[in-house]
Amino acid sequence: MPAPWARRGFVKAWGGGAAALCLGATASAAIPHSTAHAADEFDVLRAKWRQLILGSGFSATTEPFRSKLGRLGKDATAWRATMEPADGSLWPAMVWLDPEPDLDAESYAFSDQMRKTCQRLCSMAEAYAQPGTGLTGDDAYAEEIVAGIRHVVDEVYNPGRSRYGNWWNWQIGGPQALLDAAVLLYDHLGPELISSLTAAVDHFVPESAVAEYTGTSTGANRVDLCRVIMLRGIVGRSAAKITLARDALAPVFPYVTRGDGFYADGSFIQHSAIPYIGGYGAVLFDGVGLLFALLKGSSYERTDPGSRLFLDTVDNAVAPFVYNGLLMDGVSGRGISRDGADDHTRAHALLASILLIGQGAGIEERTRWQAMVKGWIERDTYKPATTNTGLSLVRLARLRSLMDDRAVVASEEPVGHRLFHNMDRVVHRRHTWAACLSMASERIAHYEFGNGENGRGFHTGAGWLSWWGDDFGNDQYSDAFWPTVNPYRLPGITASTRKLSYGEGGNWGNPKPDAAWVGGTTDGEYAAVGQHLKGLSSTMAANKSWFFLDDAVVCLGAGITAADGVPVETTVDNRNLGASGNPVLTVDGRVQPSYQGWTDSFQDIRWAHVEGHAGYVFPRGATVNAVREARTGAWQDINTGGSPDPVTRRYLTLWHDHGTDPADATYVYVLLPGAGPGATSRRAGSNGWFRILSNSAGQQGIAVPRLGLTAVNFWARGEAGELSANAPCSVLVREHRDGTATVCVSDPARETTGLRVTWHRPVRSVLTRPSTLTSATTGRTLTLGFGDLTGQAGEPQKITVKPADWRSAPAVGNARPSGIEKSHA
Structure with missing residues (x-):
């Protein structure tokens, strides 16, 4: 192997630099683009891309930009000093190929180092182009970076090489x-x-990479591939490449009915079975936003209907999962296991992307999105986006500019329910709290494991019910939750305690249960949701239902059966108390011990309350176990690339123990987010506020008279309360103040070719009906006949009727119930 080149000789071989430019202190003073030839559209696009990736409108002499630019310059100076080009590397610690590599064993690591080398060179180029780095305009420094790029192209990234390791690094x-x-x-x-660089890109990212919308060329990956081809066209002055990349975006926009992409209900899937708006979806949004902004006003601008569909996804697919500045973990895949990232920091980049996309939208949308993003930032008291110095400079500048704009008035969080039936996710929003439910089915994986990431996320699809308050509980999943929590006791799940291996199901296995009935129905405000749960690598099975109301979530479980030889548990809740939190736990009016390591089992209790968090009601009485514990873990325990440093967090856990190998076990509890102990006690003592119509393996249902609500999940044909069905389905009935009622019906299993639902109430007439309704009989009862529902993918079918014996109107509506006071007030 030839001896490594000395850095000085390496730079000299490719030419020296000119005198540094004199620059001002604002972002507009960053190194300007200039060309020897007359400006054309390639130059315009290149200059526009520079602005998009560097940012504009910020002051390099004010914080946090001054410090960020200073750190960039400091890092780039260190990289400059340690750059030692050699065969197989540009920096000694970043080897991309050994003389005799065992590519089967080490190819992924080598390809990662190649990619990291390229990214380091890009950061060095940014330090040259940005103001205030100490390297701004230093042409001798620029020539060294160029020599580094040439070394990478000559050595490893060229048409003479074949890719190895992770395809993503090369493409x-x-x-x-x-x-x-x-x-x-x-x-x-x-x-x-x-010429050499563009030839290398053509080799590793040929036109065939976007010829078909399949494999690794879908969703966010397709957008990233289009970005590469488009930038190759701009740098290499090829109109054909730019056109190819623009047109290759087309398959990303239409709604899909299977596989990766956006669905009409707002679902977004990547890796064939992973809900991913918080990961790949965010990457896609940023990528499309950049490309839309780049092409805006050019001869390549997209103006087709597909672009319109993409803009609609901001409200339909992204906004529902952002709450007070955090992005719900239930749609972030294996990203939840990454050290240094959390639900707040993941949201920050996405908020900046929404603002970027707004630049290519109409004025009404742009104004609404700005108000929406400003509200999220203002309400995030735990980790505000504008103080997140980990954000890229360009994104931070975009967010700070919004917050400085007094003409933009922040909007409030919306109230309502969204059922994402194509990705087994649910979002419920109320005035003072929000919740997200994560499930798995034969269509959606239990969890994602890959690249050594998220090795203990196996029960995140077992009915994990995450929730947050308007000004409490927003650090539940942000404060080192994932490396320290007991993975068998996630809030809301039912799970066998059988020990699973790290990455159970295999690398990129995306294991899915053999369960079809997963989903529910909603009228847009309240909902009935169910999951036929089958455990991962377990014999455990259960029918779980959640009824989402105005101030509560009623949780029912039935048919809980297993033969694993170990206990099965349902976790009522598992609160992350941080490093030193010690809230009061009250059970049936009695305050419990507060020392760590305390545990107890309570027999036939009616309610429990965790100070500052929530109340829990057990309307039929229940045996509930409780433990206070300090748990220690490391990010490396759940992600092989994470920190090995131990971290400790306190937890307060409530759970039902169904015993070893249970047969047809059940549970009933009510979650009251933010409720105080008095309100929890009163709700437990009120027998009339709701009724359990059934909690069996056949039907699970409730009635809430004050809301005019009756809802039943039919796992099998049968009857519960005033509702009956001749096949599995989910039904919700709401009676309204105006004397009408809505009946919402769905087929979550997607197996019903003929369904008959009966509401045993006198009904005068049917006012509105979907096309799937084939018959409707009114009179002493209402009988609704549906045809083949298998093609509806579990989407709720809504019918409006006029009851003949309209009862007194529900008194609550959207108002906060007067009996619920916030526990932290």
């Missing part, structure tokens, strides 16, 4: 970084290096 991560650096240093590259 997306590596070339994106190289092309961004090429844009920033364009005038220093020269035609020879531009």
Whole structure:
């Protein structure tokens, strides 16, 4: 192997630099683009991309931009000093190929180092182009970066090489970084290096990479591939490549009915079975936002209907999962296991992307989205986006500019219910709290494990009910929850305690249960949701139902059966108390001990309350176990790339123990987020506020007279209260103040070719009906006949009727119930 080149000789071989430019202190003073030839559309697009990736309108002399630019310059100076080009590396600690590599064993690590080398060069180019770095405009420094790019292209990223390891490094991560650096240093590259670089991109990212919408060329990955091809076209001055990339975006926009992409109900799937708006979806949004902004006003601008569909997903697919500045973990895949990221920090980048997309939208949408994002930022008291110095400079500048704009008035959180039946996720929003339910089915995986990430996330699809308050509980999943929580006791789940292996189901296995009936029905405000739960690598099975109301979630479980030889548990809740939290636990009016390590089992209790969090009602009496414990873990325990440093958090856990190998066990409890102990006690003592119509393996249902609500999940044909059905389905009836009622029916299992639902109430007439309704009989009872529902993918079918014996109107509506006071007030 030839001896490594010395850095000085390495730079000299490719030419020296000119005198540094004199620059001002604002972002507008960053290194300007100039060309020797007359400006054309390629130059315009290149200049626009520079602005998009560098940002604008911020002051380099004010915080936090001053410090961020200073750190960028400091890092780039250190990288400059340690750059030692050699065969197989540019930095000694970042080897991309050994002389005799065992690619089967180490190819992923080598390809990662290649990509990281490219990204480091891109960051160095940014330090040259941004103001206030100490390297701004230093042309000698720019030539060193260019020499580094040339070394990468000559050594490893060229048409003579075949890719190894992770495909993503070669087709997306590596070339994106190289092309961004090429844009920033364009005038220093020269035609020879531009030709070599674009030939390398053509080799690793050929046109065939976007010829079909399949495999690794879907969703966010497709957008990233289009970005690479488009930037290759701009740097290499090829209109054909830009056109190809623009047109190849087309399959991303239409709604899909299977596989990866956006669905009409707002669902977003990646990796075939993972709900992913918080991961790949966020990447897709940022990528499309950048490309839309880049092409806006050019001859390549997209104006087709597909673009309109994409803009609609901001409200339909993204906004429902953002609450007070956090992005719900239930749609973030294996990203929940990454050290240094949490539900708040993941949201911050997405908020900046929404603002970017707004630049290509109409004025009404742009104004609404700005108000929406401003409200999220203002309400995030735990980790506000504008103080997140981990955000890229360009995103931080975008968010700070919004917050400084006094003309934008923050909007409030909406109230309502969203059922994402194509990805087994539910979002319920009330005035003072919000909840997200995560389930799994034959269509959606238990969890995602890959690249050594999220090895203990196996029960996140077992009915995990996460929730947050308007000004409490917003650090539940942000404060080192995932490396310290007991993975068998996530809030709301029912699970066998059989010990599972790290990454149970296999790398990228995306294990799915053999369960079809998962979903529910909703009228847009309240909902009935159910999950036929089958445990991962377990014999455990159960029917779980959740009824989402105005101030509560009623949770029912039945048919809980297993033969694993170990106990089965349902976790009522598991509150992360942080490093030192010690809230009061009250059980049936008695305050319990507060020392760590305390545990107890309570027999036939009616209610419990955790100070500052929530109340829990057990209307039929229940045996509930409780424990206070300090749990220690490390991010490396759940992600092989995480920190090995131990971290400790306190937990207060309430759970039902169904015993070893239960047969047809049940549970009933009511979650009251934010309720105080008095309100919890009163609700437990009120026998009339709701009734359990059934809690069996055949039907689970409730009635709430004050809301005019009756809801039943039919696991099998049968009757519960005033409702009956001749096949499995989910039914919710709401009686309204105006004398009408809505009947919402769905087929979550997607197996019903003929359904008859009867509401045993006199009904005068049917006012509105969907096309799936084939018959409707009114009179002493209402009988609704539906045809083949298998093609509706579990979507609720809504019918409006006029009852003949309209009863007194429900008194609550959207108002907060007067009997519920907040526990932290």
